[in-house]
Amino acid sequence: MTAPARIRTGSGEKASWLLEVDAMTVAFGGVTAVDGLTFVVNEGEVLSVIGPNGAGKTSAFNCITGFYKPTGGRVRLDGTDITGMRPARIAAMGVARTFQNLRLFGELSVLDNVRAGMHVRIKQSAFDAILHTPRYHRSEQEATDEANRWLDFVGSRGNRYNEVRNLPYGEQRRVEIARALAREPRMLLLDEPAAGLNHNEKEQLLDLLRRISDLGTAVVLIEHDMGLVMQVSERIVVLNYGKEIADGTPTQIRSNPAVIEAYLGAGDDVEEEAEKIAGLSDDQVFGQGEGEQA
Amino acid sequence: MSTDRTNRPEQPNASATNRTAPDAVDASAFVNAVDNRGDTKVALAGSGLAPGKPRKVSPVSRLISHPWFGLVIVALAVALPFIDSRAYTIRISTDALIFVMLAVGLNIVVGYCGLLDLGYAAFFAIGAYTSGVLTTTFGWPVIATIPCVVVAAVIGGLLIGGPTLRLRSDYLAIVTLGFGEIVRITANNLEFTGGPNGVFGIPDFGDFGLRADIATYWIVTVVVALAVLASARLGRGRLGRAWRFVREDEDAAEAMGIHTYKVKFAAYVTGAIFGGLAGVLFAVHQTAISPPSFNFLYSALILMAVVLGGMGSTPGVVVGAVIIALLPELLRGVENWRYFVFGVLLIVLMIFRPQGIWPHRVGETPAKVRRKPMREDDVEVVP
Numbered sequence: 001m002t003a004p005a006r007i008r009t010g011s012g013e014k015a016s017w018l019l020e021v022d023a024m025t026v027a028f029g030g031v032t033a034v035d036g037l038t039f040v041v042n043e044g045e046v047l048s049v050i051g052p053n054g055a056g057k058t059s060a061f062n063c064i065t066g067f068y069k070p071t072g073g074r075v076r077l078d079g080t081d082i083t084g085m086r087p088a089r090i091a092a093m094g095v096a097r098t099f100q101n102l103r104l105f106g107e108l109s110v111l112d113n114v115r116a117g118m119h120v121r122i123k124q125s126a127f128d129a130i131l132h133t134p135r136y137h138r139s140e141q142e143a144t145d146e147a148n149r150w151l152d153f154v155g156s157r158g159n160r161y162n163e164v165r166n167l168p169y170g171e172q173r174r175v176e177i178a179r180a181l182a183r184e185p186r187m188l189l190l191d192e193p194a195a196g197l198n199h200n201e202k203e204q205l206l207d208l209l210r211r212i213s214d215l216g217t218a219v220v221l222i223e224h225d226m227g228l229v230m231q232v233s234e235r236i237v238v239l240n241y242g243k244e245i246a247d248g249t250p251t252q253i254r255s256n257p258a259v260i261e262a263y264l265g266a267g268d269d270v271e272e273e274a275e276k277i278a279g280l281s282d283d284q285v286f287g288q289g290e291g292e293q294a
Numbered sequence: 295m296s297t298d299r300t301n302r303p304e305q306p307n308a309s310a311t312n313r314t315a316p317d318a319v320d321a322s323a324f325v326n327a328v329d330n331r332g333d334t335k336v337a338l339a340g341s342g343l344a345p346g347k348p349r350k351v352s353p354v355s356r357l358i359s360h361p362w363f364g365l366v367i368v369a370l371a372v373a374l375p376f377i378d379s380r381a382y383t384i385r386i387s388t389d390a391l392i393f394v395m396l397a398v399g400l401n402i403v404v405g406y407c408g409l410l411d412l413g414y415a416a417f418f419a420i421g422a423y424t425s426g427v428l429t430t431t432f433g434w435p436v437i438a439t440i441p442c443v444v445v446a447a448v449i450g451g452l453l454i455g456g457p458t459l460r461l462r463s464d465y466l467a468i469v470t471l472g473f474g475e476i477v478r479i480t481a482n483n484l485e486f487t488g489g490p491n492g493v494f495g496i497p498d499f500g501d502f503g504l505r506a507d508i509a510t511y512w513i514v515t516v517v518v519a520l521a522v523l524a525s526a527r528l529g530r531g532r533l534g535r536a537w538r539f540v541r542e543d544e545d546a547a548e549a550m551g552i553h554t555y556k557v558k559f560a561a562y563v564t565g566a567i568f569g570g571l572a573g574v575l576f577a578v579h580q581t582a583i584s585p586p587s588f589n590f591l592y593s594a595l596i597l598m599a600v601v602l603g604g605m606g607s608t609p610g611v612v613v614g615a616v617i618i619a620l621l622p623e624l625l626r627g628v629e630n631w632r633y634f635v636f637g638v639l640l641i642v643l644m645i646f647r648p649q650g651i652w653p654h655r656v657g658e659t660p661a662k663v664r665r666k667p668m669r670e671d672d673v674e675v676v677p
Contacts, residue, residue, distance in 0.1 A: 007594065065549060091551035098551075108535075109656050116539050120551040122532045126560075128334035163656045183550060199432045217505025 017076075018187055018218050019095075020250035024073035024240075026059050033059040033244075035242035036073065036202055040185060041220055046213050048221045048229045051239035052262060057222045058100055060239070061189055065097050066090040092120050098176045100192050100222075106165035110156070110175055114147035114165050117182025142287070152176040172203045177208070182191045189217040206232055225250045230254070238262065311539045324463065359655075360611070368519045375508045378571040384507045390619035391511075391518045392575050397599040397615035398608065399568025405606035406529055406652075407561035408541030409459070410467040413474025414596050417566045419451045420587035421573020423481055426493035426583050429487065436499050440571070447570030448563055450477075459555060474593050480550060482585040492584025496577045514575050523566060526608040528564070537561050538606070566641055604650025613651050 012069050019041040026034040034056040041047050049057050062068040064075055066087035075083045082090050089151055091097075096117065115122075123145050128136040151160060154174045164175055173193060193209075194202050198222040202225065209232045215221055223229050229236065229250070236253045238246040240262040246253055290294055324439065357363065374387060400414045424446045425439040458469045481487045488494075502509045528534050536557045539547040544554050577583050595618055604612020627630035643651070 013558070037381075067545065067548075086553070087545075087548035088551050088553040091549055097549050100544065103543050103546040103549075105539055105546065107542055107656065108538055116533060116547065116550045116552070119532065119536060119539075124532045126531065126533050129533060130527050132527065139532070179550065219314060288569060 004271055013182035014268065017041065017222075018045075018078055020074075021060070021064065022074045022076065024042055024060065024063055024070045024075060026056070026063055026068055032242050034063065034070075034239075037239070037242070037244055038073075039237045039244065039247060041218050043186075044216050045233050046209065046214065046219045046232055046238045049239060050223065050226075050229060050236060051245075053261075054241075055239040056242035057239055058191060059242075061191055061220075061222060064090075065095060065189065075279040089108040090158050091183060094184070095189065096180035096187075096190055097182035097189040098180050098193060100195070102169075102172050104164045104176055104179070107163055109162055110151065110160040110164045111144060111147045112160060112194055113175055114150055114178050114182050115143050117150075117179045118143050118146060121184070125180065135187065145177075149177070150182045150267075151248065153181065153211070154178040155204060168267050170197055171203075173197065173205075174208075181212065181217075185217060187220065189214060189220045189222075191222045192224065193221070200221055202228060277285045307386060323515070348376055355655075359607070364523070365610075367517070369561045370600050371515050371519070372512065375511065379505075379508065381507060383624040386620065386623050388507070388511045388514050388579050390616050392572050393596070393599065393619040394612050394615040395518045395572040395575065396569060396596045397603070398522050399565045399572065400596050401606065402525055402568065403561050403565035403613040404526065405604075405611065406534060406541065407558060408463065408537075409558060409561060409594075410463045411470045411473070411562075411565070412467050412597065413454075413470040413477075413593055414452075414569055415449055415472075415563070415588040415590075415593040416474040416477035417447050417569030418573045418592070419477050419585075420446050420566075421480060421570030422506050422577040422583045422588075423487055423493065423573070424570070425485060425574040426496050426577045429496050429577075430493055436574065439552065440480050440574060440613075443570045443574050447566040450570075451559075451563040451566030452515045457561055459558045459562065471590065471593075472590075478585050478588050481588070488584075490585060492582060492587075492599065493577075494582035496581045496583070499578060499597050510579055514579065517575060519569070521571070522608060522612060523622065525568065529606070529608065533557070533560060541606075598640065600650060602640065602650060604653035607650065607652055607654035610650050610652030610654065617651075 010287075017040040021037055023037050023142060024034055024037045025032065037056070039047075049060065053058055059068060063070045066082070066085050066089070068083045073083075074081055077090070077095065079091070082093065105116065122139050124136055124139040128139070137214075144292055148160070150192045155175050156171060156176075156178060158171040164172060167175065173196070179191070180190075190209075194205055194209055197205060199289065206228055210222070213232075221229070221233065226267055233250055236246070236248065236250055237244060238253060238256070238259050245258045246256045248256070308414070363464050371387075371391070373383060396414070396418060400411060403409050403411045403414070415565065419623075420624075421443045424443045425436060428434045428439040429436055434546075454470065454473045458466055481492075482490055498506055498507075498510060499513050504512075529537070537553050537560075539550070539552055540554050540557050540561075547554050547557075576587075599615040599618040600611050601610065601614070602617065604610030622632055622636050625635050634655060
């Protein structure tokens with residue numbers, strides 16, 4: 001599959017991190033959803049954010065992308081402070097996201113949905129549209145071609161010319177990722193992309209995530225499917241009750257007692273449990289945790 | 295009987311769209327069900343869709359959606375004075391065309407962008423009064439007032455849109471309703487707008503050696519045709535797409551880098567300009583304007599034309615506006631009952647066709663589909 005042309009932003013020397021979350025706190029009334037969260041995302045890295053439901057993962061995403069204003073702490077993108085900026089501005093700076101519950105433009109065609117991602121790059125004024133100037137035709141053609149290429153990239157097979165809401169769920173998920181990719185982000189935040197997918201579709205998602213990573217895009221993933229997380233992540237951040245409890249490679253996380261406690265609940269024999277669990281496969285360990293939350 | 299005449303051209307289209315509608319409804323209901331359950335087992339069950347195949351289009355709807363169809367309608371409109379040149383016909387046709395322009399302008403705000411505006415007649419009034427006062431009090435020619443009308447309409451749009459577009463649509467509706475009334479009452483109380491008497495003696499566009507009403511009718515026809523074309527094209531371009539994104543899901547639009555506030559503002563101001571220019575045509579056509587012409591009922595009628603025709607669909611809105619403008623005239627046969635019959639007909643139409651007479655079709659034109667393979671070679675080169 002051919003990937004669309006993209007600009008590589010290889011400014012590794014300039015800033016050491018692509019995204020820097022520094023002591024970020026979000027409180028809703030008396031509830032502190034995110035409590036002093038600190039982590040970094042490196043250029044082109046695949047990072048997973050995991051934790052039980054209500055741990056503050058989505059709240060953290062919403063703060064990074066500007067949908068919530070953090071009550072404390074800073075968020076920096078490539079050295080620029082983006083704390084409290086408008087979501088559109090953060091998106092224009094190269095941060096694209098998907099939503100936990102699909103947020104497609106249901107009444108619009110699949111192609112139009114993907115064109116949304118290109119909106120900031122389409123060079124066309126209202127007058128071009130009214131007068132149908134050559135620039136209008138050129139930019140529309142480019143947008144259509146690029147939208148098609150991104151849909152090919154994510155392996156979308158549905159009808160692209162009609163309403164996106166008529167597509168099956170798994171296909172809609174793909175379109176949402178295509179839309180985010182069309183933004184040509186430096187960092188892509190995916191909020192539970194595997195939710196509601198069957199085994200086969202999860203395999204395809206895994207492959208897709210690797211190909212996205214190959215494009216040089218950093219991927220930050222919120223996901224409950226531990227099989228997927230362990231296979232695709234270079235690094236994992238674990239949250240519980242809004243606090244970061246672990247940050248490390250999949251292997252480190254797997255054997256971290258605090259993580260196991262968060263997922264299985266504290267007990268007198270946590271240490272023993274942990275040792276026992278270390279011998280089991282990931283799915284068995286985290287499968288239970290997942291069941292608990294569902 | 296007279297109702298029949300108006301509706302006949304729409305009938306084939308109505309039945310044609312009806313035939314395809316159940317599938318679409320079923321499919322969306324199915325997808326929603328899947329969505330709600332979030333269940334993996336059913337997620338793939340609906341994937342029997344033909345990939346990349348445009349929706350089948352019936353010959354009738356292909357005919358009416360043909361680019362030349364609009365041209366034929368415009369030609370017919372231009373030819374009208376040759377067919378029937380009675381002053382009455384020309385007058386109600388001019389009224390109907392001006393109403394079409396208003397509906398098309400409001401369609402940008404309500405249909406494309408999803409902002410409910412209940413005070414649209416305010417921009418109509420601003421345009422009519424700006425033009426009326428400048429021509430009568432200061433003796434300007436009508437053409438010269440147009441830039442001032444545009445500026446006044448934009449200022450009106452900024453004044454009302456600036457502080458209120460952050461509101462959710464229900465609150466916006468109430469504020470715009472208030473704005474509409476404020477403009478009307480202001481015109482009623484100011485000295486230079488002529489108070490309750492309004493402005494009268496507004497001159498024509500000029501002397502063209504034709505019957506004055508026919509000359510005005512032709513100018514109105516051309517301006518309205520261009521306005522309809524402009525709004526349809528705007529709706530398909532980059533800005534038009536952004537309006538639809540905002541209407542569908544503001545958060546998702548923001549997440550794609552679309553500054554939703556600016557986009558809504560653009561819709562509001564564009565709608566205001568359309569309304570203001572329609573006001574100029576109205577002032578010239580009526581030669582006299584007074585505050586009662588711009589009451590809430592008028593705003594509601596424009597909105598009704600948009601909803602009746604099909605929100606976001608330019609041809610639908612044009613048809614809706616023509617029906618709303620002409621139906622009371624065609625119902626003159628039933629004397630005192632005509633507004634009652636008018637109301638009942640509207641209710642019946644909305645019950646049987648809630649999506650509008652000619653709803654917006656999402657399916658993209660096959661022309662774009664055909665062009666795609668030509669560019670396939672580029673794809674190989676680009677990466």
